[in-house]
Amino acid sequence: MIRNIINLTKVFLISSFSRGGNRKKKNNIGKIALYAVLFIYLAGVFGYLSYEVLSGLIAVKQEEAFIGLILMAIITLVLFTTIISTMNVLYFSDDNLFVLPLPFKPLEVLCAKLNTLLIYVYMEEMMLGIAPLAMYGWMTKQNILYYLFMVIVLLLVPVVPLLLVTMIVICIMALTRGIRNKSLVQLITMSLSVIFSLMISMVSSSMNTNEDVMAMMNKAGSLVGIYKKAFVTMPMAIDALTKYDILSLILLIVISLAAYALVSIFAQKLYYRGMLGSLYSSSGISDKKLNEKSYQSKGLMFSYVMKEIRVYFRRPTFFVQLILPCLLLPAFTIGITYFSIVSQMGEELSAGLDFIYADSDFSGYVFAVLILLVMFISMYSFISTIAVSKDGHDAYAMKYLPVAFHRQLICKMIPDIAVCLLSYAVVAVMAMILFRVPLIHVLLSIPVAVLYSILHGFLILSDVRRPKLDWTSEIQIVKKNMRMMFTMAYSLLNMGLVAVLAFILNMDLYVMCAILSVLYLALDVLLYRYIERKDIALADGFE
Amino acid sequence: MIEFKNVSKSYRKGIKAVDDLSLTINDGEIFGFLGPNGAGKSTTIRMLTGILNIDEGQILLDGKDIEKEPIEAKKTFGYVADDPDQFLALKGIEYLNFMADVYNVENRKEKIQQLSEKFEIADALSSRIESYSHGMRQKIVICGCLMHDPKNWILDEPMTGLDPRSSFDLKEMMRKHADEGKCVFFSTHVLDVAEKLCDRVGIINKGKLLFTGTLQEMRDTFEENASLEELFLEITEND
Numbered sequence: 165m166i167r168n169i170i171n172l173t174k175v176f177l178i179s180s181f182s183r184g185g186n187r188k189k190k191n192n193i194g195k196i197a198l199y200a201v202l203f204i205y206l207a208g209v210f211g212y213l214s215y216e217v218l219s220g221l222i223a224v225k226q227e228e229a230f231i232g233l234i235l236m237a238i239i240t241l242v243l244f245t246t247i248i249s250t251m252n253v254l255y256f257s258d259d260n261l262f263v264l265p266l267p268f269k270p271l272e273v274l275c276a277k278l279n280t281l282l283i284y285v286y287m288e289e290m291m292l293g294i295a296p297l298a299m300y301g302w303m304t305k306q307n308i309l310y311y312l313f314m315v316i317v318l319l320l321v322p323v324v325p326l327l328l329v330t331m332i333v334i335c336i337m338a339l340t341r342g343i344r345n346k347s348l349v350q351l352i353t354m355s356l357s358v359i360f361s362l363m364i365s366m367v368s369s370s371m372n373t374n375e376d377v378m379a380m381m382n383k384a385g386s387l388v389g390i391y392k393k394a395f396v397t398m399p400m401a402i403d404a405l406t407k408y409d410i411l412s413l414i415l416l417i418v419i420s421l422a423a424y425a426l427v428s429i430f431a432q433k434l435y436y437r438g439m440l441g442s443l444y445s446s447s448g449i450s451d452k453k454l455n456e457k458s459y460q461s462k463g464l465m466f467s468y469v470m471k472e473i474r475v476y477f478r479r480p481t482f483f484v485q486l487i488l489p490c491l492l493l494p495a496f497t498i499g500i501t502y503f504s505i506v507s508q509m510g511e512e513l514s515a516g517l518d519f520i521y522a523d524s525d526f527s528g529y530v531f532a533v534l535i536l537l538v539m540f541i542s543m544y545s546f547i548s549t550i551a552v553s554k555d556g557h558d559a560y561a562m563k564y565l566p567v568a569f570h571r572q573l574i575c576k577m578i579p580d581i582a583v584c585l586l587s588y589a590v591v592a593v594m595a596m597i598l599f600r601v602p603l604i605h606v607l608l609s610i611p612v613a614v615l616y617s618i619l620h621g622f623l624i625l626s627d628v629r630r631p632k633l634d635w636t637s638e639i640q641i642v643k644k645n646m647r648m649m650f651t652m653a654y655s656l657l658n659m660g661l662v663a664v665l666a667f668i669l670n671m672d673l674y675v676m677c678a679i680l681s682v683l684y685l686a687l688d689v690l691l692y693r694y695i696e697r698k699d700i701a702l703a704d705g706f707e
Numbered sequence: 708m709i710e711f712k713n714v715s716k717s718y719r720k721g722i723k724a725v726d727d728l729s730l731t732i733n734d735g736e737i738f739g740f741l742g743p744n745g746a747g748k749s750t751t752i753r754m755l756t757g758i759l760n761i762d763e764g765q766i767l768l769d770g771k772d773i774e775k776e777p778i779e780a781k782k783t784f785g786y787v788a789d790d791p792d793q794f795l796a797l798k799g800i801e802y803l804n805f806m807a808d809v810y811n812v813e814n815r816k817e818k819i820q821q822l823s824e825k826f827e828i829a830d831a832l833s834s835r836i837e838s839y840s841h842g843m844r845q846k847i848v849i850c851g852c853l854m855h856d857p858k859n860w861i862l863d864e865p866m867t868g869l870d871p872r873s874s875f876d877l878k879e880m881m882r883k884h885a886d887e888g889k890c891v892f893f894s895t896h897v898l899d900v901a902e903k904l905c906d907r908v909g910i911i912n913k914g915k916l917l918f919t920g921t922l923q924e925m926r927d928t929f930e931e932n933a934s935l936e937e938l939f940l941e942i943t944e945n946d
Contacts, residue, residue: 448835467808565782
């Protein structure tokens with residue numbers, strides 16, 4: 165049985181990380197290097213933050229409270245990410261269809277799934293847990309025993325919270341005989357994770373001073389007390405790390421293992437009941453009757469654009485990774501900036517803004533800030549850079565349908581342009597309401613925003629030459645697309661141009677508007693002529 | 708009418724996936740394109756439909772060159788690919804409306820209703836294609852392909868996944884289409900179907916067209932009164 169569990173765990177992990185496609189050794193080394201760099205970067209960030217917090221706590225001899233805070237953060241992360249990943253790993257994984265006909269016991273499958281979830285948690289915990297706890301050990305001059313205890317605690321602390329969430333999900337799924345709408349579940353869980361990430365950014369950016377940090381720490385301290393009561397293993401983990409309490413460590417080990425065993429044994433039948441109920445997704449099934457409107461023609465271009473938009477909105481990964489950030493980012497960015505400035509300047513903000521808007525020397529700066537915001541937001545719109553790749557093998561239809569290739573490209577660019585413009589509309593409205601930006605600046609920014617957004621849409625040219633059509637999971641396209649670097653570099657280049665015009669050459673808003681409008685109009689026309697002339701030759705990259 | 712004139716295609720230097728293919732499929736006939744796996748059938752069909760560029764030669768559909776007049780040539784055919792997993796995010800009705808817009812189909816409502824009822828998928832049109840079974844996906848693709856009543860039908864393994872009723876209906880439609888003076892070009896691995904349905908067959912192996920003609924001509928050539936399956940195996944094994 166143990167061997168089956170280990171083998172199944174390996175298979176689930178390998179299939180979730182590889183997800184099809186050719187894996188070249190070269191790419192793997194590159195990926196490992198990239199992850200190593202990312203880990204070092206994040207470890208550095210968390211290590212630095214921990215140093216700042218610990219310095220304050222050590223000064224008031226409250227350093228042991230830091231352990232409680234870190235463990236609370238780990239448990240919160242485990243709770244949140246387990247909610248998101250449990251559904252996908254336990255119920256909506258493609259592995260289930262392959263595993264069920266094989267002679268594995270439900271207990272073995274459930275244990276392997278739990279191990280898979282645990283390993284996901286460990287990977288996230290590595291970034292959040294190791295650096296702060298190691299920093300504590302270094303700053304409080306702990307001995308080798310501390311680091312040994314640290315490793316054991318990091319392995320065991322996530323177990324009980326993970327099992328708690330998993331048990332709740334298993335019971336719900338068993339009682340409701342499974343939730344069949346996989347797309348809806350993925351959409352909700354992924355949207356929550358994006359919103360959660362943005363909220364974390366908002367909170368951390370509001371901590372500008374040491375006083376803000378200590379105020380936050382005091383609030384967090386009271387939460388630690390609640391967590392200690394809710395999760396029985398947390399006090400044991402804290403005692404093990406702060407007092408080298410061997411008994412607490414043993415209890416932590418025993419309780420974690422016992423919880424794992426109990427949940428696995430009691431939940432196995434419930435798990436299968438829910439799993440079998442959700443095997444075939446009901447996403448997309450509808451018994452609506454068709455009517456006259458169902459057969460109406462809306463024109464080729466409209467029809468094509470709607471086809472594109474439907475894919476972005478009906479695929480949770482595309483919606484959450486491509487559409488949602490662009491729609492939420494403006495509101496969060498402007499909101500964070502406004503509250504951050506207000507918290508520092510208070511009533512002086514209003515007077516400051518009046519001064520800026522009254523002086524015509526600053527008109528160019530205000531206009532430039534609006535345009536920079538357009539470009540900043542468009543930096544996070546990757547729709548055009550995957551517009552062809554996202555179709556997978558459907559992209560070949562572009563070559564045999566009797567529609568000019570360049571017209572198909574334009575249709576594929578439109579969702580990107582629309583999202584950029586919609587995001588800018590939100591920015592403009594919020595800027596007018598919160599920062600009282602004069603109407604003339606907003607009106608003059610509109611043609612530049614429109615023309616720039618169209619230019620941004622032409623980033624599709626980076627995809628059409630060599631689209632990645634062989635993918636089995638949408639996340640491969642969204643997350644592993646190096647062309648996103650083009651989008652960022654391209655936006656930064658344009659931001660640099662605007663910065664030079666406004667802050668170095670000190671142009672006023674009318675001159676800037678004229679220059680940028682003419683420039684982007686010329687580029688748009690040139691690129692349109694280019695794709696019109698090249699047409700189907702642009703598709704030589706995918707055969 | 709479909710014409711291949713000295714068509715060649717290479718994926719790698721020195722290795723031709725299709726080697727100097729010359730072939731004419733006349734109006735009024737069902738032409739079966741047969742060959743083992745990796746013979747060059749899909750490459751040929753992809754060049755015919757414009758998915759792949761031709762290295763050498765020319766392909767004409769009703770006299771229109773697929774490379775020089777691509778839009779006009781593409782309007783003359785309806786293509787069913789061997790992979791029916793297409794446009795999964797769209798509802799059946801959305802896919803059919805999209806195809807109707809692409810091909811500028813008049814009377815779309817009648818066409819959609821007629822085809823969807825014929826293939827018994829009318830009740831599923833308001834659901835997304837991703838919720839369809841394999842066979843239903845094949846049917847919706849066939850409906851989309853036939854909606855604009857193209858003169859040339861290009862079908863790549865069209866029977867795969869179809870239930871017996873739908874398979875029978877499709878074969879009847881193919882026969883009727885050819886009898887009306889139009890052209891059907893299809894590839895299949897099911898030689899029984901090819902034997903009963905095709906007016907002529909072409910056998911390709913390792914990029915080369917080994918035989919073109921009727922089944923009787925094949926029997927006369929090899930002086931054997933064997934089935935298509937037996938003759939096919941003999942032709943391809945001897946190559």
